[in-house]
Amino acid sequence: MKPASRKIVIIGGGVAGLCAGVYAQASGYQVEVLEQGSVPGGLATSWKRAGYTFETCLHWLVGSSPDGALGAQWREVCDLDKLTFVYPQEFQRLETEDGRALRIYSHVDQLEAEFLRESPRDAEEIRAFASAIRGLADFPMEALNEAWPRKGLALLRLIPKLPLLQHWASMSAAEYGKRFEHELIRRFIVDGATSGMSVIALVFMFAWMSRKNAGYPIGGSKAVVRLIVERFRALGGTLRLMAKADEILVENNVAVGVRLADGETIHADWVISAADGHATIYDLLGGKYRDEAIDQFYEKQQVFPSYLQVSIGVAQDLSAEPGLLSRCVTEPLRLDPETVLHDVPLRIFHYDPTFAPPGKTAVTAFLPTYNYAYWLDLERSDPKRYVAEKQRVAEAVIATLDRRMPGIRERIETIDVSTPASVVRFTGNWKGSMEGFLPTPGTDFGTRRQTLPGLGRFRMVGQWVQPGGGLPSGLMTARAAIRAICRDDHVPFVPKSASGVDQAA
Structure with missing residues (x-):
């Protein structure tokens, strides 16, 4: 059977799913990517409020150098040369009060x-x-x-x-x-x-x-996602939005398709999950294809924390400030009943002119917490208190900013607060994690098993199969998965750059 007559369905339209779609479509497969949200990108996203753009994912992109091997792989899935990269001299500044x-x-x-x-x-x-x-x-x-x-x-x-x-x-x-x-x-x-x-x-x-292999791309994560989507669609791939997977269909221990939440059934020769790893194994597959090693890893391996993000639009040019300013506060910030922060990191996006009108600046505070359950429960059980708690945290961040830049409070034009509940609602990421598994001492930095025991014609890609997470894990695991599928199907895997030049597979 020729690859053009074979179909691959991919669950998840984040970076991993989109990269897998590009590689598969370029190898001759018919590919359909299913994204549960209204926009592609998953965790790689930003949003607009009152003329400001607030980034929640990308602060640097490993592989930005045109000379590196990883950069060559990025150029297989998108025209990276369309991006403008910024390389700040000062990465971060820590200040005490x-x-x-x-x-x-x-x-x-x-x-x-x-x-x-x-x-x-x-x-x-x-x-x-x-x-x-x-x-x-x-x-x-x-x-x-x-x-x-x-x-x-x-x-x-x-x-x-x-x-x-x-x-x-x-x-x-x-x-x-x-x-x-x-x-x-x-x-x-x-x-x-x-x-x-x-x-x-x-x-x-x-x-x-x-x-200079980890630059920040002007436009942030959405600029990168947009280029990958362009490449995928140019190759003939299909991207469906608002298409939430409810079950991975299996016959005789072989993945044969996906059932959507609305009941629609999509059949395929291969199924790839670029969705949350825990949800894939224990929900979409009902926990039927796992072993003790998988259970132990999900039970014991630490994940990245979840987070609150306080986003502030300021009617002031803050280009004289560092791009990342961490304030070591005298009075710790009580984020929730289990989380107290002694540092408030403020990312000042003056280096991205697309994020605010001239003379103004988008500022975000990224506040980590492992107490994701508190925010999920609060949103469901007490919406008024949930809003009040968001306002309390925002006020604490604004007060920290105002102590550093007196009078800036009066120049704030918009405030937005997202919580672990927002992360779970929009991405489905397990525990509201900002990425996937934390690379703790002794953790293998390479890709973990992309198959599940006893299940054929199925692969997993993304940050849940490579500790450390980030956009490069989506790219590299997607490439490895499609290369393995091509090998199993006896199909040549010869990726091409967005400019059409063959790359070594």
Whole structure:
């Protein structure tokens, strides 16, 4: 059977689902992507309020460099050259309310120099951290998802780096942060809700930024999603919105299609789930295709926290401020009964002119919490109190901003607050998580099993099969899944860039 006569149905129109759709359609399959929301993108989204755009996902895109292997993969699913990338010199600034500040630069050389200037007593640890960033700057993360023998060759090249990888992957951020005497350096590394994350994630982040391979695309996540959708539709793919999957249809332990919430049945030769991993396994498939390893992983592996986002439209040019300003507050912010925050991170989007009218600025505060159940229950059981709690949190953020920039309260034109309940309602992500599984010490950074035990002609893609999450996990797992499907169907997998140039598969 030729691939053109075979159909693939993909559940979820986020980045992973759309990338899988591009790869499958380019390989000759007929593809239908089902997205439950009114717009594609899933967690990769933003929204407009009173002339302002508020981003909730993308702060940098790994693979933005035109020279890297991951960048080449992005160019297989969209014309990345249509995007304009921004590379801020200062990644973040931490400030206390008594006037102390720590500048955190994007490039390792400036980062090291600033940290040494601020804390000579931490010189040994600072130099070791900078050395690790330089040592892993050319680490080919995308090679971990390649097929053999290419994966094997990549691993052979990585053998000299294995001791470095093992050392930094074995420590959590909380553990590593204790090594520093300087309070603000320690606070930056520990980073609250994600302190259980392996510190190697921080090393990689600075490695990518130092090589200008993690730029921010003007227009944010929707600009990236728009380009992938354009590519998918140009190849002949079908994207259906407001199409919520209710069940994955199975016959003789083979996935044969999807039943939608409205009762419509869609048959296919392959089913790919780019939806929430927990919902896929335990709801759409009724928990029939799992084993002890899967149950244990979902039961014990830590996920990224959920979050509240306070979004503020300010009638003021804030271009003199850092793009990310973390205020270490004297009076902690009680987010909910189980969550107290000592830092309020303010992302000031002056570097994206599409997010606000001239002379004005979109500002967001991203506030993590693991107490997602509180917000879900409150929204359902006491809507008035739910609104009041959102207003209380917004007021605390505005007060923090106003103490830093006196008088700015009077220039606020719009306020919007989303909660874990918003995340669950719009994306269905398990526990309202901002991504997927947290890459804790000992976690394999490569793609986990994309199949389920006993179920044929089925694949999973996205952040629930690759700890660490982010847009690159959607791209890489989608590529790996379609490559495996092509192999099973004896179909050539030769992806092409958006400009039509063949890429090595």
